[in-house]
Amino acid sequence: MKKLYFVSALLIIASMILAACGTPATEAPVATEAPATEAPATEAPTEAATEAPADVVSVGMVTDLGGIDDKSFNATAYAGVQQAIDELGVDGKYLESTQQSDYARNIQQFVDEGADLVVTVGFLLGVDTAVAAKANPDTYFTIVDYSYPDCFGTDFVEGQTCGSASELPNVLGLTFATDQASFLAGYAAAASTQTGKVGTWGGINIPPVTAFMIGFEAGVNYYNAQNGTAVEVLGWDTAANEGAFIGNFESLDDGRAITESLVQEGADIVMPVAGPAGLGGAAYCQETTSCWIIGVDTDWTVSASEYTDVILTSVLKNMNVAVFEAAQAVVNGNFAGGVYSGVLANNGVSLAPVAGASDDLNAQLEAVKQGLIDGSITIAP
């Protein structure tokens, strides 16, 4: 009996140590975008040095709930911080939030450490960012996917519990015209479809998601008007403001099921607008080789490279560019609050190379892009 205790105890401890070691080890390859892997290793030594010389600009990023290795939102934003570390020599690091009440605490941590620029990722941090920005006018803040004044409801007071352009000159909101890049994706999809039907679906029916779908449908319609075709969009109808939604951003199973049903209705190209859940659709396409996927936010041939063979293109929301520019402005001493709008013209949004595109299609896409930039093509019908 005693021996049994001994053996089982040993086994449990061994398995725990293995499991514990396994976590960081497996995490490393997951984070394809340098941040997660490099940060813990490099931060420790740099930190000690930062306290003393005050002239080194320090940048702190607070993630939302997705965590630093979400392959999308937070990872892309941190790529901008990483670029600032590499090219501008700033001291950068991140704090992960695991729940709503972490936002304020993490922001406060960076403020207490004397960070020059605090980057917050996602609209959920909007209120806490505004409160901290008001309390600390000497610290610069930039927030991804949020522009003020954008209060969550009537009970928020502009300039106190949510942002305000006039009252918070130390906050820069970063917004992205994803409908422009999605327009290009829709055009490319309409040009590439074999079945005459393309599909899209979303996580939740909210404007940041439907912006992609509206642009996509408009791009398809523009292609039809130009080429006299009748490519159909499944899963979204701008006029009715209705479409196919799975109700969350996490479930790969839901993403797979909805992709499957769109494909069975005839679509051979599908654009999932649901963060990680879209990977479920990519897995379905790869297994059945019956469809192509259009990635969103990041270039999926890089961030989800295992599905490269079914990825037609990706709608890029270049948060890294915007975050890097904010850091650069702090370094150069010309940081200005307000709203940054990422559009095709300033490369804030863009379309990744289209797989197997002919020179003709690439030329057409370039022409459409120029049309969107100079305003000769409009997304609104």
Added chain:
Amino acid sequence: MSDKASSKNKTTEKKTSEGIGGGSLGQALLVPVLAVITGLILGGIVMLATGSNPIQAYGALFAGAFGTPSTIIAGIQTYFATGDNAELVKSLYPFTESLVTATPYIFAGLSVALGFRAGLFNIGAEGQFFIGALCSAYVGYSIKDLPMIIHLPLAIGAGALGGAIWGMIPGYLKARFGAHEVVNTIMMNWIAFRLSDWLLSGPMQASNFRPVTPNVAASAELPRFFEDPLRFNLGFFLALLFAYIVYWFLFKTTLGFEVRSVGANPDASKYAGMNIIKNFVLVMSFAGALAGLAGTAQVLGVDHWVGQGFSAGYGFDAIALALLGKSHPFGVVLAALLFGFLRSGATNMQSLAGIPVDIISIIQGLVIVFIAAPAIIRWLYRIKSLKVEEIVLTRGWGK
């Protein structure tokens, strides 16, 4: 409670061995304390294995959880010298932030512990947490222009009631139809999650597209004791009060005795004329109310609005807390404080030592394993096992 009363409580606790699993207090605390220490040591080994410095990390963790003595002393000196308390208040930020973090843990831990005492495994604390938070938020933001003395208790009561209903349903199903509470509470969790998704993107949505509720009115907020950024609020003391109430209920009332009897042996209790159905429903309602109050304390005291990712899994951590606290209300408070300090200090550790917050989950996991399998700790530290009365945590199928 006066000192006299408290010492009296302690003596009775020893006499009837109703305490933390019998034996002396030192004996009872020995395994949990050693489990925590062992967890921290193994966590340090994990840090070493991943190329971090555990001493620096734990230093940062400690400073992040309690504050640094030098700044606190400097703050006190400044206060007495100039009367300016800003620095003192700031130096107290880490410690109070830990207490803020511990508050929902206390409530949720009490919920699961109470269930364990009655032989019920309440895995539904997470769902009850969400329902409690949403009910409190609704009462908090939808009613306006009420004085705080009415509005705040109303909002708190709504959270408790919501959680109680969410707990009562599995309790009733168990008592009436014998449906196992583990299955039912898990299913109630999923109903709560989907319900909150729907409420946040529909009826309770603040603006036209953000899936968040409006801010609760100031009259429904749990009052804070200091200025921003200190979030320390009345919720912590409310949690301590409820810990005492649970203790009093379990060990000082006839009903509490019945609950513990049913937990120890439902068949014998039934034979002795106790009403099993009433007990199951009562305990699950009370447990649900406590978990609901965890959500209430979080929304009224800290966040003031509810959005996606409102909980970091308090309801599931609560199971660990109840185990660590040996299902005793005061043990749960201690365990919750430990989790609060770990979670709160982790922010500083992550920032200064560059160690991911996940390491805290690993340490928590290790501690739980050692608590669940005390034989490991006894073997590691060569402690002779004591013949102690084991608390029945939960029963199998069909009991």
